[in-house]
Amino acid sequence: MDFYLIEEGYHGNITMSNSTEEPLTSMTDDYSSYYDYDNNQTSFVCEQDDIRTFSKGFLVTIYTLVFILGFLGNGLVVCVLVKHRNQTNMTDMCLFNLAFSDLIFLLTLPFYSHYAMVGKWTFGDFMCRFLSCSHTTGFFSSIFFMVVMTLDRYMVIMYAHKVARYRTTKTCFSLIVLIWIMSVCVSLPTFVFTKLENDGETVSCFYGPDSEGWVYYDLFATNILGLVIPMLVMVACYSRIIPTLVKMRTAKRHRIVKLIISIMIVFFLFWAPYHISRFLKFLYSIDLLASGCSVETSIKVSITVSEAIAYTHCCLNPIIYAFVGQKFMRRAMQLLKKWAPGPVSFTESSFRRSSVVSKSSVTSTVIM
Template sequence: MENFASKETVFSVDSGTNMTDLTTIDYSSYYDENFSNFSPCSYAGFKDFGKVFLPTLYGLVFLLGFVGNGLVVCVLVKHRNQTNLTDICLFNLALSDLLFVLTLPFYAHASMINEWVFQDFMCRFLSTCHTIGFFSSIFFMVAMTLDRYVVVMHAVKVARYRTLRAGFALSVVVWLLSFGVSLPAFIFSRVTVEETLRNQCTFSPENKDWEIYNNLAINIMGLLIPSLVMIVCYCRIIPRLVNMRTAKKHRVVKLIISIMVVFFLFWAPYNISLFLKFLQSENKLPNNCKFDGNLRLSVAVTEAIAYTHCCLNPIIYAFVGQKFMKRAMQLLSKWVPWLHFPFARDFSDSSYRKSSVVSRSSDVTSTLIM
């Protein structure tokens, strides 16, 4: 769906008057040397699957991701006078996920009606926003992991460096890096017309080197490096937390394990599917109809599942913390006073202060769980 090199979901429109025939035929092997036993591949079932499954899931991801991340942004803006480095990273993570999910309704519409109707500029613009949102979300998760690491392992040494200015500088660097990595999506995304005379918004680089770059960027910077950073940092953080004298340490350990497991389970299958598709394009894997159809389906399904991770980020990084939950419930109580949020009353300012222990251990765990 996104304008990555291995994108397989096709958004197209039949230029003729008959819109009922949505069968897609692949004649790419017609001119092979040996075509005596050639039979074209039909992807009608895949297209029908995409018309129902993808719009439904993208709609749910958009709704949940917009509400969850929007609430995170509103809470942090309301309490901006109490902002710290962790809050800045969390704010930018929510913005990244919002940028990502705001592109999904357009792709859901294109998948549902089997055509791209938003012209070339919107193709480039949405592809760029989609890719920037993807990379910046992961980069800010890496930044939050490194921040947790230095807080736990070098709390005294780095305390004076964890300033608002450092947070703003880090945010600018991450956004610039995300834009730089996503620049090929802006340059090479365009509306093209396939053999079936249907319009598509595709990633169409001038040479294959950019396709290789795109695939490596997704797998290395989108999965490999973040996974290694999380594993190395959290494997050193957990033993230190276990030795701390704080009642919250077991909760923090569970949170850390959840972050690593959820990230890997949601993104690894998608990255593996993209890598297999890349190997197929390099003739390292079979290119027959059955294998190609299964691989296309795998990319579409794992892609949609991976996108749901942006809905979980607010839960994992924000709502698990008592302080943030209290603020969110208080804000919701003002917005929708006819609804009752007993959880908000449970966290009064006095009870929250009483439950907080002014010590290095509690400072660390409070930073880790907001």
């Protein structure tokens, strides 16, 4: 992902920012080298102080909002599920780990907001590596758990009787452990190759692989595992689930179908622009796009904006996967009422009116 400080090493040469310029940072990415690097195809240096100023203010603002909203939403999901841990099923366990993944991802944002604001890394080498790896692990584990929840819905709805005996606590626990192991393994190169660079004026935390192969791994692993495969799984599963739901005799089936479609559309709209922008940057770095300051500027702005938009998706996960469910909403409101009795005035009947799900176990599984 582009949250490592990077990738001007496509030609085997990692360059750092000019000591006379204030480095631009987007998460742990060092985009200043992107402006100063001639890409083996040009002799110009693009002056982009306005872009740097815009990016700093924009990223700090967005990261702060995403952290606050995402932490509140995902934190509430974790608290509710922990409180009712004795009543959880496979869906609840996956939902808990999805929220936990998003929290890991979110907890790195204050550090990167500070990095973007002051223009240098002040937290040391280990934190540089650890936070970059944690950020990547949170990203991949969140995606993987969304894929697993999609596959689980598909199996329950299409093959309910056959899979019922396999949806045990032991099976779910084994699957969760496997997902976390996969997420950490995919993220390990980030920990290995992320490092500090001190040029005398500033300290940068960046992803500096030893070879082009690891740069390509970062790009294509993120695009394929972070967008292509999840999108294909969602389209394949939900395209078969929707006709089945339409045939069911439930009054709210159309609202459920709309929600499922919304899950796919929201995921694509929030993440696709970011992955496309990174891929365009890769094409530019290997001389497949026309060179010029206008191209560099366009790519930089698109990456900055699309990255910030993509990260806001973790704020929506609690709404999409948790708060639309009647059972979860009831538990959440009970917990909020316990914490703050005054402002919470929801009654049992309000849950029935506001819930998107019906009382059928199948449709509840679909939404949750």
